[in-house]
Amino acid sequence: MARIVMKFGGTSVADLDRIRNVAARVKRVVDEGHEVAVVTSAMAGATNQLVAWCQELSPLYDAREYDTVVATGEQVTIGLLAVALQTIGVDARSWTGWQIPIRTDGQHGKARIDAIDGAELIRRMQMGQVPVIAGFQGIGPDNRVTTLGRGGSDTSAVAVAAAVKADRCDIYTDVDGVYTTDPRIVPKARKLPAIAYEEMLELASVGAKVLQTRSVELAMKERVRVQVLSSFTDAPGTLVVDEDEIVEQEIVAGIAYSRDEAKVTVRRVPDRPGVAASVFGPLAEAGINVDMIVQNVSADGTTDMTFTLNKTELPRARLVLDEKRDEIGFAELATDPDVAKISVVGVGMRSHAGVAGTMFRSLAARGINIQVISTSEIKVSVLIDAEYTELAVRALHTAYGLDVA
Amino acid sequence: MARIVMKFGGTSVADLDRIRNVAARVKRVVDEGHEVAVVTSAMAGATNQLVAWCQELSPLYDAREYDTVVATGEQVTIGLLAVALQTIGVDARSWTGWQIPIRTDGQHGKARIDAIDGAELIRRMQMGQVPVIAGFQGIGPDNRVTTLGRGGSDTSAVAVAAAVKADRCDIYTDVDGVYTTDPRIVPKARKLPAIAYEEMLELASVGAKVLQTRSVELAMKERVRVQVLSSFTDAPGTLVVDEDEIVEQEIVAGIAYSRDEAKVTVRRVPDRPGVAASVFGPLAEAGINVDMIVQNVSADGTTDMTFTLNKTELPRARLVLDEKRDEIGFAELATDPDVAKISVVGVGMRSHAGVAGTMFRSLAARGINIQVISTSEIKVSVLIDAEYTELAVRALHTAYGLDVA
The missing domain is CATH 3.40.1160.10 (Acetylglutamate kinase-like)
Known part of the structure; x- marks a missing residue:
C-alpha cells in the first residue's frame, strides 16, 4: 500500500x-x-x-x-x-x-x-x-x-x-513518458524507465517540455518521486527520481534540441576589462535572458562576442544594443535566427570522460559546423545551423547507443 | 451623497x-x-x-x-x-x-x-x-x-x-419596475412609484415574480429600501419600502394572477373532529404545500373539502390521498387543473371596508363564478375557471381605478 x-x-x-x-x-x-x-x-x-x-x-x-x-x-x-x-x-x-x-x-x-x-x-x-x-x-x-x-x-x-x-x-x-529524444525525429527513440531530476531539468530547459521546469525543481528539492505517464493507456511511464535510485544508469540519458534561440554577434568590441558588462548589463536591465556566450580575441585589440537568446527577444535586444552602440564601441551587430541548440544530457558524464569528444566527432563526420559550445556538469550543448537539426539529433542518438535495439 | x-x-x-x-x-x-x-x-x-x-x-x-x-x-x-x-x-x-x-x-x-x-x-x-x-x-x-x-x-x-x-x-x-398588474394582459397597467413590502410579498406569492420572495422578506425585516429598475433604460423604477414611506397610498396596489395552482376536492368525508388533520397531515408529511382551503358542510353528516396546491404536485397528492382513502373515509377525489387564482392586494384594505365586495360584484357582473375565496389582512384571492383569467384581471383593474388615465 x-x-x-x-x-x-x-x-x-x-x-x-x-x-x-x-x-x-x-x-x-x-x-x-x-x-x-x-x-x-x-x-x-x-x-x-x-x-x-x-x-x-x-x-x-x-x-x-x-x-x-x-x-x-x-x-x-x-x-x-x-x-x-x-x-x-x-x-x-x-x-x-x-x-x-x-x-x-x-x-x-x-x-x-x-x-x-x-x-x-x-x-x-x-x-x-x-x-x-x-x-x-x-x-x-x-x-x-x-x-x-x-x-x-x-x-x-x-x-x-x-x-x-x-x-x-x-x-x-x-505523452506516455520521457524519451531519449523526440520520437517525431528519431523513430528509434526509447522511452526511459527512469531519469534523474537533474537530467529532467536540463532536458526541459532545452525544449523537451514534458513537465514544467518548476515542478521538477520542487520535486528535486523535496525528493518527491514523480512518474510521467499517459492518461489514455495503461503502460508504465517514466520515473523522475534521485540519480541514486536509477540502477542501470546510462552515461547519456537523452538528446534534446531547441529551435527557440537566435544568435547575436557583436563584432570588433574593444578588448578591455568591463566590456562584457557593457554588453550584457543593458540586456539584463531590459529583462532579456542570454544563454550561451563565447568570446574570441583578435589580433588588433578588439574582440567578437557571440551569444544566444530567445528568438522572440531578438528585436528588443537589437534596439537595446543599437542604443548603446557608442558606449560599447562595437563595429557591427550580426544576428542569425536560423540556429538550433543540440544538447546531450546525462548525469553519467560526471564520471565518464569523452562525452563531448564523441559529440564533436559525430557532427564533424556529417559536415555539421559547430558555431558555439557550452557545457555544464551533466550537459554539452552546441549551436548549429538550424537546417541540420534532425540530422544532428539522429547522428548523436546513434553515437551514444540510444537507438532501440 | x-x-x-x-x-x-x-x-x-x-x-x-x-x-x-x-x-x-x-x-x-x-x-x-x-x-x-x-x-x-x-x-x-x-x-x-x-x-x-x-x-x-x-x-x-x-x-x-x-x-x-x-x-x-x-x-x-x-x-x-x-x-x-x-x-x-x-x-x-x-x-x-x-x-x-x-x-x-x-x-x-x-x-x-x-x-x-x-x-x-x-x-x-x-x-x-x-x-x-x-x-x-x-x-x-x-x-x-x-x-x-x-x-x-x-x-x-x-x-x-x-x-x-x-x-x-x-x-x-x-423589467423597469412593479406594475399594478401584468401589462401583457392589461395595457393600461401603471408602473407603481412605490409599493409596501407586504404588498410586494403578496404579489410575489401570486405570480408577479419581479423579486425573489426571500429577498423581500429580508428587506422588510432589515428595513432595507429596495428599488426595482431596468438595466436597459434610465427610467426610475419602483421603490419597495415601508408602507409609512408611501405618501399617496392607494387602497389597492395591484391585481395579481396565478395559473400555477390546481384544485382538489375530497368529497363526502365524515364530518367529525380531526378529519382536516387526516387529509392535510399526510400531504404535509409528503412535503406538499396546500394553499387555499374551504370546507362545506352537507346535510348527511359528511363534508366536502376543497383546496388548492401547486399544479406540479397534483399527481403526487393524488397518490398520497388514494393511499389513505380508507383511513380518511372519503367517497370521491375530484381534481381540476384548469383554475386560476386572482388576487387583489393593498395595505389600504386594513382601513377600508368594501374591497372584497367590489371584487365579488365585478366578477359577478361578468358572469365569472367564484369557486374558492381566501383572504388575508391585505389580500383577497378567488379561484376561478382559468379561461376567465384575463377578463377577470382587466375587470378588477378598472373597478379599483388602477387604469392609466
Whole structure:
C-alpha cells in the first residue's frame, strides 16, 4: 500500500466522458489499496476562454482580478470529478487552493507556493477519502486567490505530494513518458524507465517540455518521486527520481534540441576589462535572458562576442544594443535566427570522460559546423545551423547507443 | 451623497459588452458622489451549463460539490466586472462569498444567510473603492462554498445592503419596475412609484415574480429600501419600502394572477373532529404545500373539502390521498387543473371596508363564478375557471381605478 498523488492535465478532463474515465482510473488505484489524492487542471479550453475574456476587457488587466476569474476553471473540474468519483462509489471531496490552504506569495498570475499544510489531507486519506485538489491555484497573503502561471498544476501536484509525504506523484499527460529524444525525429527513440531530476531539468530547459521546469525543481528539492505517464493507456511511464535510485544508469540519458534561440554577434568590441558588462548589463536591465556566450580575441585589440537568446527577444535586444552602440564601441551587430541548440544530457558524464569528444566527432563526420559550445556538469550543448537539426539529433542518438535495439 | 448597493442579474452581465454597460452605469452613480457596492449574478446561461454538467454526471449529485461547481459562475463575473470598472477609472475590487465572508447555514444548494460582516466593505466604500460582490453564494459552517438556491442573488444584495447600512438597494432587472398588474394582459397597467413590502410579498406569492420572495422578506425585516429598475433604460423604477414611506397610498396596489395552482376536492368525508388533520397531515408529511382551503358542510353528516396546491404536485397528492382513502373515509377525489387564482392586494384594505365586495360584484357582473375565496389582512384571492383569467384581471383593474388615465 502506497500513498499516491495523481495529477491530470486539461486534456484528460476535457469533457464529462473524460472526467468519468479519470474517475475510473482513480478508482482502480484506490481499489488496489492505495491512499490517493488527485490534483487536476481546468477542462481543456476553459482557461483559454477565461484568459481571453480578461484580455478583451483590458490588455492591462489587474492580475488579482485575472486570478479570481481564471482560478474558476479548476474549481469546476474538482467539483465535477468529485461527483463522478462519488457516483462510482469512491468517497471523494473537492478542495480549492484557499480551503487547504495552499499558501503562495503575492505575485498574482505567477505566484510561488510557500507552504501547504498536509495534516487534514492526510487525515482524510487515512480515512479512505480521496481529496480532489484544484491545481494551479493557491491563496496569497492578501487573502485573495492566486494562480501559479500557465502549467502550474504540475507544480501543485508535486507540492501536494511533498505536503502529504506521498510515495509517488503520478503526472498523467498526453505523452506516455520521457524519451531519449523526440520520437517525431528519431523513430528509434526509447522511452526511459527512469531519469534523474537533474537530467529532467536540463532536458526541459532545452525544449523537451514534458513537465514544467518548476515542478521538477520542487520535486528535486523535496525528493518527491514523480512518474510521467499517459492518461489514455495503461503502460508504465517514466520515473523522475534521485540519480541514486536509477540502477542501470546510462552515461547519456537523452538528446534534446531547441529551435527557440537566435544568435547575436557583436563584432570588433574593444578588448578591455568591463566590456562584457557593457554588453550584457543593458540586456539584463531590459529583462532579456542570454544563454550561451563565447568570446574570441583578435589580433588588433578588439574582440567578437557571440551569444544566444530567445528568438522572440531578438528585436528588443537589437534596439537595446543599437542604443548603446557608442558606449560599447562595437563595429557591427550580426544576428542569425536560423540556429538550433543540440544538447546531450546525462548525469553519467560526471564520471565518464569523452562525452563531448564523441559529440564533436559525430557532427564533424556529417559536415555539421559547430558555431558555439557550452557545457555544464551533466550537459554539452552546441549551436548549429538550424537546417541540420534532425540530422544532428539522429547522428548523436546513434553515437551514444540510444537507438532501440 | 448616499450609500447604494447595485444588483445586476444574469441578463445584465450576459456578455462582455453588457458587462461594460454595467460598468458605465456604476461609474455614473459613483461620479454623482455616491458610495457604491455591486452585487452580480453569473453571466446568463453560465449557471445552467454548470448545473447541467452536475446533473449529467449524477442526478443525485452531492450538494456540496454542486455548490463548488455552480458558485464559479458569479466568481467569473465579479472578476470581469472589476476589470471593466478599473478600465474606465473606477477603483474596484471583487469579493467572493468566502472572502467577505457571507456566512450561511449548512444547507448546500439552498443555504440561508446567517451573517455578513460589513465593516471591511464599509471601510473600502468610504475610501472610494467599489466592492464587486458575488451574489448567490456564501460560506457554510463546514468552510465550504454554499449557494442560496436559484434567484438568490436578490437576497444577497439585500443582505449586503443591510450589512453596509445602505440607503438603498437598487435591483436592476429586465423589467423597469412593479406594475399594478401584468401589462401583457392589461395595457393600461401603471408602473407603481412605490409599493409596501407586504404588498410586494403578496404579489410575489401570486405570480408577479419581479423579486425573489426571500429577498423581500429580508428587506422588510432589515428595513432595507429596495428599488426595482431596468438595466436597459434610465427610467426610475419602483421603490419597495415601508408602507409609512408611501405618501399617496392607494387602497389597492395591484391585481395579481396565478395559473400555477390546481384544485382538489375530497368529497363526502365524515364530518367529525380531526378529519382536516387526516387529509392535510399526510400531504404535509409528503412535503406538499396546500394553499387555499374551504370546507362545506352537507346535510348527511359528511363534508366536502376543497383546496388548492401547486399544479406540479397534483399527481403526487393524488397518490398520497388514494393511499389513505380508507383511513380518511372519503367517497370521491375530484381534481381540476384548469383554475386560476386572482388576487387583489393593498395595505389600504386594513382601513377600508368594501374591497372584497367590489371584487365579488365585478366578477359577478361578468358572469365569472367564484369557486374558492381566501383572504388575508391585505389580500383577497378567488379561484376561478382559468379561461376567465384575463377578463377577470382587466375587470378588477378598472373597478379599483388602477387604469392609466
